[in-house]
Structure formats: C-alpha cells, structure tokens
Amino acid sequence: MHLLGTGLIGTSLGLALTRAGHEVTLEDISSTNAALARDLGAGTAATAGTATDPDLVVVATPPDVTAACVAVALERWPRAMVTDVASVKGAVIDGLRSRGADLTRFCGSHPMAGRERSGAVAGRHDLFHGRAWVLTPTAETSDRARSLVTEVARTVGAQVLTLEPTDHDAAVASVSHVPQLMASLVAARLEDLAESSVALAGQGLRDVTRIAASDPHLWTQILSGNAGAVRDVLAALAADLDAVRTALDALESDDDAPGARGTLARTIAAGNAGHARIPGKHGAAPTAYTTVRVLIPDEPGQLGRLFADVGQTGTNIEEFHLDHGLGQAFGLAEIDVVPAAAAALAEGLEQRGWRLHG
Secondary structure (H helix, E strand, O other): OEEEOOOHHHHHHHHHHHHOOOOOEEEOOOHHHHHHHHHOOOOEEOOOOOOOOOOEEEEOOOHHHHHHHHHHHHHHOOOOEEEEOOOOOHHHHHHHHHOOOOHHHEOEEEEOOOOOOOOHHHOOOOOOOOOEEEEEOOOOOOHHHHHHHHHHHHHOOOEEEEOOHHHHHHHHHHHHHHHHHHHHHHHHOOOOOOHHHHOOOOHHHHHHHHHHHOOHHHHHHHHHHOHHHHHHHHHHHHHHHHHHHHHHHHHHHOOOOOOHHHHHHHHHHHHHHHHOOOOOHHHOOOOOOEEEEEEEEOOOOHHHHHHHHHHHOOOOOOEEEEEEOOOOOEEEEEEEEOHHHHHHHHHHHHHOOOEEOO
C-alpha cells in the first residue's frame, strides 16, 4: 500500500498496517514529514520516482486538495485502486467527475477517528480501533476497489459502514461538523470573560468545549467542503435558538409569560431524547449507568490506587471523568458503572478508605 500524506490520519494508518505486517510506502509533499512518519515506524519513505506499483493508494491529504491528489494518483498508478480519507465526500466526487477521472478504481472513504492534535507526531497505531470507517462508493466503483478499502479498514480495527456520498455529508454535518462549530462558539464566549468568571468553569464546560482546541486551518477546509449540509443543520439550529431567545425575552419582561417555560422545557427534553440515541460502548445500544463519585487527592499515585481498588471490587468501569476542585488539592472522580454494581462499588471503596461524594 502507498500512502500519500503523512499527517495524523496517514501516519496512524501506516503505523497500524505496519504493525499488522503489511508493507507501506510513504510520500508527502514535505520530505521532512515523510521522514518523520518513517522514523516513527509508519512505513518506508518513497520519492515520486521510486514508489513501487501498489495495489492500493490512500490519499490522506487536506480536504481542499484531495480531489486533485486522487486524480493524480489514478493517472500515476493505472492499475492501482485508490481511496481517500477526507471528511467530506461530495466535493471530492464532484472534483473527480469534472476532471474525467476513472471512478471504477476509486472508492471514497472516511475513518471517523481523529484527535485535537495534528501531524505525524500525533499518530497512533490504535487510532481506528472500534471506530466507524465509512465507505462511499459510487455507481462506477468496482468490487475490487471496495474490497481492498474494506480489508484495510478491518485490518486496523475499524467497523465498516457504507453510505452514499451525499448521505455521508449530511450525517457528518450533524454528528461532527456542527458540534465542532458549537464547541468553538461556546469557547469563544470565554475569551473576554473575567478571570473570576472563567475560574468557575466545571466539567460541563470542559466537555462542551473539548474539541474547540482543533486546528482552525483544517476545519475551515472541512466546513467549506461541506458548506451546504452544514448550513442546513445550522438553519434548523438557529430556529431553535431563536425560539429559546424569544422565550427568555418574554420571561424577562413577564415572569408568567404564557408558553415561555414550555419552550424551555421542550428544548431540554428534546436534548434528552437526542442524547439517548448516541450509541453506547462498542457501538451497542445506549445504556443508563449509575455514577459513583469519589473525592481523590491531587497527589502522585492516587488515580492508580483508585483504579486498583475498583478492580479489586470486581467492578468494570464503563465511563470515567475527573474534575478538579477550585483552588483545592483534590479532584472529583466520577465512575460510571452498570446500576447493579453501584452499591457494591461504593461500599468497597469506602472500606478501602475512599471518601464518596453525593
């Protein structure tokens, strides 16, 4: 396999396939990037003149140049199948059609995996484990192209799904692109906030804004490439926000404004219903967990001791969150477990000297 592009996704893919025993060659417009990915163990660096004739070429370049790079790859390796890993698909297909590219040897794809960090140094061999990898074949896509991309995705531990390119773009607008915008917009409100106000931030704000640290340049390309689908979701979201704002305006002037509280309640309830649809562990149906809260000293070794003690109770941790106390040397660990295990875990931790909270 030949990788064009050695950023986070390309390097992670090379690391995973190399560990699985596959031969991977690497190429990047920056020879330094390719050499770094090579040194990290993602494959063998190859120049434009020395790259072997591969069965599959994976284009892992920025979204705004993906279509052009795929077209070049299809011409450069006339016997190879080609895929890309861009997070927008319709724009890539449109670009290839406008260039008259051979779409029989192309199967678009999108691994739903990433990190806030970018570049080869952020690459991880396990980045794709348990994550969805979406195939977006066209009517022209050959069975061989589809099967090779499927094999690669499964080899690196991903779960393969297939969508039409337009359906993919509509889906990621709702589950990825708009959440990124919302995180960025909420985090932007903090920029001019007084330090005393920012100091009140808790785990809820951290959860909402975690992805706000993402790369602005990359996300400008992604949003531009999926502009129509993102706009449609934002239009519906703007209407909901306007309804909430209208209700708040009404309550500010009249504490008993008819219908205003109902609007607020329906908004929160709709969020409950949507949140309940997010898949649970390993893609299974959502599961309601019980949270056991433990006060944990902010000292070396305490988190490891807590995990060891949880293990000794025979309890499996389903989710884990850690929040830090304001101005105090302790944190609040939230351990989510199946409801039937909560009481025994709480008792077991108290017996081992831990202080529970709430």
